Amino acid sequence: MAIEDVDVRRFVTWKIFPVALVVGTIWYYRQKGVTFKSLKRKLAAIVIVNIMARFNKSTDVVATKKRLFSNLEEQKTNRSQKLQILEIGVGGGANFTFYPPGSQVVCLDPNPNFKSYIQQSIEESNVEMKRFIQGFAEKLETVEDDSIDSVVCSMVLCSVRDLDKTMSEVRRVLKPDGTFYFIEHVAAKQGTCLNRVQRWLNPIWYCLSGDCQINKETGKAINRAGFSQTSLNYLKLNTYVFVIRPILWGTATK
Numbered sequence: 261m262a263i264e265d266v267d268v269r270r271f272v273t274w275k276i277f278p279v280a281l282v283v284g285t286i287w288y289y290r291q292k293g294v295t296f297k298s299l300k301r302k303l304a305a306i307v308i309v310n311i312m313a314r315f316n317k318s319t320d321v322v323a324t325k326k327r328l329f330s331n332l333e334e335q336k337t338n339r340s341q342k343l344q345i346l347e348i349g350v351g352g353g354a355n356f357t358f359y360p361p362g363s364q365v366v367c368l369d370p371n372p373n374f375k376s377y378i379q380q381s382i383e384e385s386n387v388e389m390k391r392f393i394q395g396f397a398e399k400l401e402t403v404e405d406d407s408i409d410s411v412v413c414s415m416v417l418c419s420v421r422d423l424d425k426t427m428s429e430v431r432r433v434l435k436p437d438g439t440f441y442f443i444e445h446v447a448a449k450q451g452t453c454l455n456r457v458q459r460w461l462n463p464i465w466y467c468l469s470g471d472c473q474i475n476k477e478t479g480k481a482i483n484r485a486g487f488s489q490t491s492l493n494y495l496k497l498n499t500y501v502f503v504i505r506p507i508l509w510g511t512a513t514k
């Protein structure tokens with residue numbers, strides 16, 4: 261074989277072929293409607309479900325959620341109807357096991373790839389899914405005013421862009437005397453070493469995690485939202501990543 265032929269073969273094998281393979285693969289998946297964004301969302305759903313499964317198994321988290329949701333049943337305003345719950349940033353539906361049997365859950369999440377996980381959680385619990393809304397906490401436009409008995413946020417408010425807008429939407433959709441239940445990781449007390457670390461680390465954390473922020477002043481946003489009654493409690497989880505401490509949990513009544 262001539263030297264030129266060997267060079268051509270090498271060029272085709274090591275340059276043309278890999279490039280053609282990559283371009284061809286991208287073209288094939290684009291034809292099928294798969295984009296980088298949709299792949300990222302699929303991957304995010306898998307990662308979140310697995311990370312949250314670990315978090316939600318922690319003894320402290322289970323005990324806190326049991327306490328938090330213990331009076332959910334009493335929230336039913338109309339005895340003939342089923343308890344209407346809106347879970348914002350529902351993820352894979354890890355909280356359904358804490359809801360009273362027969363509750364109807366409106367599930368909201370920007371990522372539609374959670375649907376199959378939600379379906380599985382529905383089958384493993386005694387609740388019904390009323391509908392799935394693909395949307396954001398700041399814009400609950402398809403949920404009517406005064407229509408929900410209880411709104412739930414668990415490990416979601418760290419990711420919302422506008423806490424005040426979210427709180428105002430939560431109040432709008434809650435029935436009079438309806439209750440907002442939350443369990444969220446928040447910024448540590450101002451002036452503490454942990455608070456400073458959270459502020460330094462936040463830009464990197466935000467980029468790596470996608471949209472989670474470790475220095476959110478969620479308690480302040482809940483307090484200034486105009487709820488008639490609030491109960492804010494703090495839990496220090498010793499077993500989890502130290503920068504996502506403390507955990508704020510409690511209720512706010514419309």
Ligand SMILES: C[S@@+](CC[C@H](N)C(=O)[O-])C[C@H]1O[C@@H](n2cnc3c(N)ncnc32)[C@H](O)[C@@H]1O
Nearest residue numbers: 312349350351354371396397414415416419420
């Ligand atoms: C850490 S996961 C928590 C999932 C679930 N609540 C749980 O406790 O297992 C955060 C969830 O919030 C959703 N999310 C992110 N930004 C949001 C926003 N602006 N509005 C509503 N949900 C959002 C994500 O898609 C994800 O499902």
